Amino acid sequence: MSKAELVILDYWVSPFCLRVKIALNEKGLQYEARPEDLFGGKSELLLKSNPIYQKVPVFLHDGKPLCESTIIVSYIDETWSSPPLLPSCPYGRAQARFWADYIDKKVFDASGNIWRSKGEVPVEAKKEFIKILKQLEEALGDKDYFNGATFGFVDIIAIPLTCWFLAVEKIGGFTVAEECPKISSWTKRCLQRESVAKVVPDPEKVYEFVLMFRKMQGID
Template structure:
């Protein structure tokens, strides 16, 4: 019996990309449904994620799941091949900790550093760099956060691997550099060069142009940070 697997996402969303990447790493066939997150969201998206009304939404045999980290754990439980979470309970808990640290601490700090008022920038950049330094410590000399293979934390931190560097290029604000975070930058290079990651990322030129549009809209006051 064939399984229904659908991903409701947005091409530039690092959170939707998490789900797509996990499925591709495991070789799970899926249908992708593109959403317009800046316009009219589809009735199905609102039906399947009535609480947050955002992507990604994962649909498995008619049953919806929201929130990317929750979806990743579900995928790993259902499809056992190429596990993204360790089997060891302590290692699994540690991976969950770092993924949550990234979402709860790193992402808000990074976002604030780029979009805060100018008079708050220095403090915001310092806070973001502090979070990134802590994240970098989790690599501990490994190729990936998951060891020799991409795992749960690598997928969770995908924003740093690709999106952050394209935002830096457009805004001119450099948070991650070889001088400040050599291990994190090396990880980023390894991550985006991985064959499965490379195939699933947005086209770089398209992402850069999208970033320029967002920056222009923000500077014009059309969107809020």
């Protein structure tokens, strides 16, 4: 079998792109992360490959496009089976998909309600964000990773979002470590993995990006 050509249409700070890169790293696959200029103008390839949402990430497997990060991570897991990211039994897979879906629906929007806020951050926005993390903390329990002893699907979906938490903390005036210590330990544990550490940006850089974004949008 000739080597597959794997390309990600990428943006460095996007947690959704990071998911795809971590999944490929976990599988030990080589890929090209092709940066998109989201503010200057998206590539023709991006617009053609993801006509519905026109968003990164797009994953191209031998030229065939796939969109939506959670779906891409599932595809990667089904295409390259080792090491498995999703549990082997259908019930375990359904549980993992439930939490991945919960994270997709809740975390980024709730963090945005803090880091995008104009003036003082509403107390409700902070409460909601912490409530969501506490829910995840309950799902994590005393396990090392969401599925137990092994880093897997739900961890890949969740961990990229945490590099935005410093910005959320600085703008929101609280710390995740104090509110949700287990999520904080889990984050550190995940960041020790090479697959994660080599792609997740420095939270200070993400904070600078957020400040730049706030200026661009006229928030500050």
